Amino acid sequence: MNAAPSPRADARENRRRLIEATRQAISSRGLDVSALDIARAAGLGVGTLYRRFGTKEALLDAVVLGLYDELCDTARVYMTHADAWEGLCEFVIELAKGHRDSRGLAAVTAACDQQPSPELAQRTAALQEAVADLTERARATGLLRADVTWQDIIICSRAALDTQHCLGVDAGPEGWRRIITILLDGLRAPGHTALAGPPPRTTGF
């Protein structure tokens, strides 16, 4: 075994570049980026992309899986947060950031829903369990309103970012934080926190 002991250094570097470029491309233009655009952004030819990953889908899968892994790590961190409500809030914000970096991720999940790759299914299950756990911990403190489920939490984490994507630059680069704040206040049983960031300058609907 170990028939491929060490890929050439430039090949490895190009693979890294491709993944990084794909991340940024997905973040700014969604999951339907063309292979050519990704390769260009990585400063490589499209041939290299297909040689490294075989298919465009494989590249996207690798990137999405990486993001899921990071989210799993993040969840694990906030699970041990001293203040359960704070932990939930910060994780929701991190989850929103994750959505920012994998715009259209839900579309992929839905598309692969028929036959999700085992790895993706495993990560999805782990993340859901983590969110459910964080939700229960926060509810136990009495700071989270009783009538929301962990699914609601997930949806809230998306809402702000989806809006951000639709409104584009109008809401400012950090405009989603205002919506997250409003949502978290709506989730909180008592009291409110101050809105952060400058108000959005929306011009459309």
Place this chain on the structure above:
Amino acid sequence: MNAAPSPRADARENRRRLIEATRQAISSRGLDVSALDIARAAGLGVGTLYRRFGTKEALLDAVVLGLYDELCDTARVYMTHADAWEGLCEFVIELAKGHRDSRGLAAVTAACDQQPSPELAQRTAALQEAVADLTERARATGLLRADVTWQDIIICSRAALDTQHCLGVDAGPEGWRRIITILLDGLRAPGHTALAGPPPRTTGF
């Protein structure tokens, strides 16, 4: 003048059908529906679509303008609501419904931002003024938190629906109402209202 006194009855009916089909198509699949799909949904040939409207863009413009007009009417109604806070809440819900029926509307607004059609620009301005007015009235009652602007209100009205579109059927056909409720609670200065509808059954992120 009046060189076209009365189009044939079937032509008028087909025009109506096309507009209706376009509405539903936009609602379920966004603004980038193909002309063929619209014509098929209307039970007509694509030739008829182009004869009636000249271009696909003209058809979309007609539909979008119609939706804007309805929203303007709705705004006028809630402006005279006895309870300013209730009026704002219900209008936000109606606005969300409007977004449901014109998915991707913001994209069009943004695209036409360079040179918006005079009619659309007029409607947009009227709607913005209406939202600003409703916001101020609600703020005056002290029920609306002080740190949100009318732009925040618009964004909130989008957030729930955008999420709905991304999550698809997972959140149920009325799942957006839960998010709207959370958002409105987050906008409200004191207290909370009960979440309506069954909890979402999300399976993805």
Place this chain on the structure above:
DNA sequence: CTAAATCGGACGATACTCGTCCGCTTGAGG
């Protein structure tokens, strides 16, 4: 220095969409 691994991007194939064209059908007035 050499050979194998790697790269770049032109290229064929495929798919999708817009808008046109023309032979056939249908509505409505005489």
Place this chain on the structure above:
DNA sequence: CCTCAAGCGGACGAGTATCGTCCGATTTAG
């Protein structure tokens, strides 16, 4: 009932975008 202009359907051409392949040129590593 008849006539004919108005209307209809959908095949079709043209344009565009994307995927994935192929092969000559280049580079790496021993």
